[in-house]
Amino acid sequence: MTVHERLARAARQVAAGVTPPEMDADVVRARARRDRRRRASLTTAATLVVVIAVVATVIGGQDTAAPGLVEPAPAPSPLETVTSLPTPGETDAFPRSMTPEEVVHHPRAQLWTAAVAPGDPDTRISMWLVSCVRPCRERGPFEFTAAATTTDGYKTTIYLRPPFPLGVDLHVSTPDDGVFLISDQSNGGEWLVDTHGDVRAVTRVDSVLRPSDPRLWFQCPGRWRSTWCALDVATATAYSWPGEWDGSAATPASGDRPWGTNPKPRPTSLSGKLEAWWDATDGRQLRTLTATTEGDYILGSPPGEMAYWARSAGGSDELVIYTSRNRGEDWQVDSRTAGPELSGYLAMHRSPDGAYLAYRSYPRLVVWRAEASGGPFRKVYEQEDERSPETSGAGLWVQDDLVYVNANATAAVSADDGLTWTTVRTWR
Amino acid sequence: MQQSTEDRFTEFVRAHTASLFRTAYLMTGDYQRAEDVLQAAWVRVYSHWPRVEAMDQPLGYARKVVVNQYVSWWRRPSSRESLLTLRDEPAWDGRLEEIAEHGRVWRAVLSLPRRQRAVVVLRYYEDMTEAQIAETLGISPGTVKSHAHTAVRRLAVLLGEPDATSVLPAEEATS
Numbered sequence: 001m002t003v004h005e006r007l008a009r010a011a012r013q014v015a016a017g018v019t020p021p022e023m024d025a026d027v028v029r030a031r032a033r034r035d036r037r038r039r040a041s042l043t044t045a046a047t048l049v050v051v052i053a054v055v056a057t058v059i060g061g062q063d064t065a066a067p068g069l070v071e072p073a074p075a076p077s078p079l080e081t082v083t084s085l086p087t088p089g090e091t092d093a094f095p096r097s098m099t100p101e102e103v104v105h106h107p108r109a110q111l112w113t114a115a116v117a118p119g120d121p122d123t124r125i126s127m128w129l130v131s132c133v134r135p136c137r138e139r140g141p142f143e144f145t146a147a148a149t150t151t152d153g154y155k156t157t158i159y160l161r162p163p164f165p166l167g168v169d170l171h172v173s174t175p176d177d178g179v180f181l182i183s184d185q186s187n188g189g190e191w192l193v194d195t196h197g198d199v200r201a202v203t204r205v206d207s208v209l210r211p212s213d214p215r216l217w218f219q220c221p222g223r224w225r226s227t228w229c230a231l232d233v234a235t236a237t238a239y240s241w242p243g244e245w246d247g248s249a250a251t252p253a254s255g256d257r258p259w260g261t262n263p264k265p266r267p268t269s270l271s272g273k274l275e276a277w278w279d280a281t282d283g284r285q286l287r288t289l290t291a292t293t294e295g296d297y298i299l300g301s302p303p304g305e306m307a308y309w310a311r312s313a314g315g316s317d318e319l320v321i322y323t324s325r326n327r328g329e330d331w332q333v334d335s336r337t338a339g340p341e342l343s344g345y346l347a348m349h350r351s352p353d354g355a356y357l358a359y360r361s362y363p364r365l366v367v368w369r370a371e372a373s374g375g376p377f378r379k380v381y382e383q384e385d386e387r388s389p390e391t392s393g394a395g396l397w398v399q400d401d402l403v404y405v406n407a408n409a410t411a412a413v414s415a416d417d418g419l420t421w422t423t424v425r426t427w428r
Numbered sequence: 429m430q431q432s433t434e435d436r437f438t439e440f441v442r443a444h445t446a447s448l449f450r451t452a453y454l455m456t457g458d459y460q461r462a463e464d465v466l467q468a469a470w471v472r473v474y475s476h477w478p479r480v481e482a483m484d485q486p487l488g489y490a491r492k493v494v495v496n497q498y499v500s501w502w503r504r505p506s507s508r509e510s511l512l513t514l515r516d517e518p519a520w521d522g523r524l525e526e527i528a529e530h531g532r533v534w535r536a537v538l539s540l541p542r543r544q545r546a547v548v549v550l551r552y553y554e555d556m557t558e559a560q561i562a563e564t565l566g567i568s569p570g571t572v573k574s575h576a577h578t579a580v581r582r583l584a585v586l587l588g589e590p591d592a593t594s595v596l597p598a599e600e601a602t603s
Contacts, residue, residue: 003587007583010537015553018450023449025442032471032474165539
């Protein structure tokens with residue numbers, strides 16, 4: 001389905017899914033009459049102000065040092081709208097709303113995004129959405145969102161209303177104890193949510209900051225693809241590193257120079273080849289590794305090592321790993337059995353012990369693992385419920401000895417280098 | 429018995445509230461704001477009703493007022509953008525994944541700037557030609573074309589279209 005067909009279909013479905021209100025022509029007439037009266041009285045008031053000002057000027061003569069003789073006319077009150085009335089007892093400023101707590105515990109609440117803090121798996125955040133397929137009783141026909149955060153596995157919970165849209169490619173990571181970083185990879189916004197429920201929008205600046213804590217580095221949307229940002233939690237500022245880091249698999253914290261896959265503007269899927277690029281003293285170097293439409297860099301590679309994966313063209317059951325440890329002078333090529341099911345939009349990351357962890361999020365979150373020393377890729381984790389909402393903000397993070405992965409409102413943690421996984425099930 | 433002018437206005441409101449509300453809703457993404465936009469538009473139509481009902485296309489005029497009310501609503505300093513209140517309902521036939529899909533698509537549309545969003549609604553929901561959209565928005569057909577092209581490129585990226593890069597200029601492509 002093309003983007004045009006998707007738009008036309010979505011427009012029809014969204015439009016058909018809304019029940020228009022009853023619009024009373026008499027109410028329209030009454031408002032029109034009231035608007036006319038207001039305009040007339042505003043005209044009168046304005047005329048009066050002009051008259052008073054003229055009189056005051058005459059009385060004041062040339063004494064311009066005596067301001068304030070004229071009291072300004074009161075500002076007209078804003079136009080009232082005669083639409084839906086608030087639900088009785090509703091204290092929220094926006095009528096017909098749900099409190100965040102009500103959203104989270106609503107019978108039809110859908111878990112949209114979930115994340116755990118690797119350093120403390122009892123510290124979690126979950127984001128919920130209630131989409132009323134019929135008008136919500138006494139609440140009006142809306143869609144509501146809320147977030148729930150905890151430090152004790154939801155024995156106690158802080159509820160909040162997120163100031164960002166859900167479901168548009170949100171990455172959630174933990175840059176500091178008790179703080180979640182929400183990064184909207186599509187629209188480019190970032191927010192910090194702490195476990196007290198305070199939310200701060202992150203300001204992005206094009207400048208260089210080199211924090212020592214690896215948790216403060218994160219991939220943020222760049223001009224070409226993801227670039228590297230360093231976070232200052234105290235000031236809620238993200239320092240976006242210069243353009244040469246755009247598309248780099250190496251983080252500036254590694255001490256490496258930037259290296260990555262397929263320089264702008266040649267994505268692998270269109271160029272039909274996997275290209276490695278790396279910055280050297282004599283400029284950016286480029287090498288074509290293989291002909292393929294599926295391949296990318298491997299994140300988390302140790303400093304000094306550039307690593308890439310590719311599936312050979314023609315639907316081979318093998319994944320090939322290309323590695324260079326001397327800035328492109330020599331390359332090792334390592335073929336691994338992967339099986340036909342290891343396919344789709346893959347990404348790859350190194351585990352704490354250097355194993356290869358391949359994962360995909362669609363149609364369900366699956367993780368495969370291959371030892372660094374050799375051997376095939378084996379499935380080590382699979383999301384149980386395929387009907388979870390699809391959120392493209394999938395990610396795999398490594399912190400100390402823990403690996404955690406999240407996508408599609410599922411989060412799982414591994415404490416043994418990705419061999420076994422525990423799905424976190426409590427989210428409210 | 430011949431209808432009075434007032435009766436014909438009442439009938440016009442009754443006949444076209446649903447379709448115009450849906451247009452307003454698609455642009456605002458918010459039920460109550462769509463209600464506000466439509467009611468303000470009806471007030472304006474009523475103020476000029478004798479002239480409006482004499483037009484060849486009174487519905488076209490009303491739709492134009494709705495779109496312009498939406499644009500002016502955004503200009504009010506007190507208005508704040510909300511991308512969160514899109515809702516789903518009846519055409520839902522029980523398939524959860526479909527709700528997620530069209531909700532996701534329309535959330536992306538709601539992230540567009542207001543004129544691009546209006547162009548998308550008029551093109552993909554109202555099925556208007558570029559010339560009709562230009563007339564409705566009071567802009568040139570070339571500007572409509574430019575807004576439509578930019579919007580579709582942006583949406584292709586937001587929605588992760590496999591062929592997104594084919595509608596993108598090289599400097600904005602992503603892999």
